[in-house]
Amino acid sequence: MLRKYSIGKMAEFGSVLYIIGVVLTILREHLKELPVIIACPIGMYFKLFLTTRNGLFQSLAFVSIGMQIAEAEQFDKLRVSIQNAIVFVLVCAVKVFCSLFGGSDISKLLDLPTFYFMFAVIILECKENRLKGNFYKHLRSTSETMYFIHMYFVAFCALVLYKDDYNNFKSYLICAGGALAVSEIYSWMKNISNRSTTVSRLKHD
Template sequence: MTSAKTHQYPAVDVMKFVCAFLVIVVHTYPFYEVWPDLGFVTSNILGRIVIPFFFISAGYFMQIGRCHKDENYFRSYIKRLIKLYLIWSVIYIPFGMHKLGSMMEISGALWLAALPIALFNIGTYFHLWYMSALIFAMVFCHLFLKKFSMKALLILGGVLFLFGLIETYHGLITNEILLQSVNTYFLLMFTTRNGLFFGVLFVALGMALADQNRVEAIRHPFAKAAAAFGLLVVEAFTVRHFHWALDYNMYLMTVPFTLYWFAGLLRTRLDWKLNFKALRESSTVIYFCHAMFLELGEILLGSLYLTNGAVRFCFVFPLTMIMTAIIRKWLPFLK
């Protein structure tokens, strides 16, 4: 693992950029009107590997930093994440107010009460949940490892993730008492797509890979990832066919797929003449800023935007890339 401190990981940077692009596809769902199955594959299968990949990547590089840098590394890392999250949360308050205001009437007092809840759970706009989840999962794993082993963390993360799958496999619950308990949870918390049930396992897997250079111990990672992806496709279409899911945020097979795919990318060296740092930075900015154009498209284009996925994508994607370039050049505090 000593060499990990100085290595660059260009394949990971490329994948982060691809994932950022997939986020736009997920949120604009450009294919559903013309080819529903392709829309399902892009938005509810390919798109669902994005967040696990971001989680496992963050866990891996954070663990490397904890092992090779000073003791304050973790604290400064989390402070930076919190600062970035709060800045973007403030930016998205008017967008979030417009989105909620278009769906329901909310008083001023309720807005004030809802703000802290949003910050600690789903974010001031829907895509910001990832940042609060990442911060929670990072802090949770860091504190847990102060008292317990990595093995215990992985087991706990697995148990939490299995509980989180009730959102995907909700239709399989037949026990009336259990069903009422689960529905009460969703009434209060909306989703299991959060740092506790979704983030902890993937962050822990990333940290475990970084420990003692376990990446090298995984043989044929891409072949294993391909097999896991095939099973993921089967899982997703099975869940859809039987109408089990409340939402398609979490799949069981994203765990082995993300683990093996990420391990393979860590070992992949690319000689491409690309600015990989720019790709890495752009992926972060794309994730943060694309959602404002989702909302602006609805305001400016109305029903044309709402009913046509191609229009949504063609509106959001170029404006997001322009804004990303502006932020990278002139607003570095936003990246």
């Protein structure tokens, strides 16, 4: 009971920190309009850290939500209903609308429920299809490659395509799609290389 309670509280606290981070990012653009007592600390923070995309404001939320999903799955309580799916579609529609019309920071507030639903669906599908260890290894390898690759696409969007404001839905598609494509190609080439190495060793043996 204590463990369950603590995970729930961690998720709540992490969600609050995440929202604070998004709000700070929004307020950053309006420092001149804020009272000095509020504007100064916010300005000092961004001079030191530049962004709220860090462990302080974002990591706890996603880690604790992942723990919640894992616990629910462990006790066979993880469920996705039709109502959840409808809400998910509506949330995604709002996110896309906000991103296309200059509300990218506001759309980030909807990231937590979006990711929760996506992770829950992935886990349930994997469990239902009884996927084996190789699939999970591939998934982890792909996500790791995407993590390192996507920043190059972010830089490309920020420095070349959308210098004024790269926080938009088009940038998201470029970064997500590009990173996924590169990671899959890299994984495919890596598998071919590993197979060639294995065959070569067998021939020598």
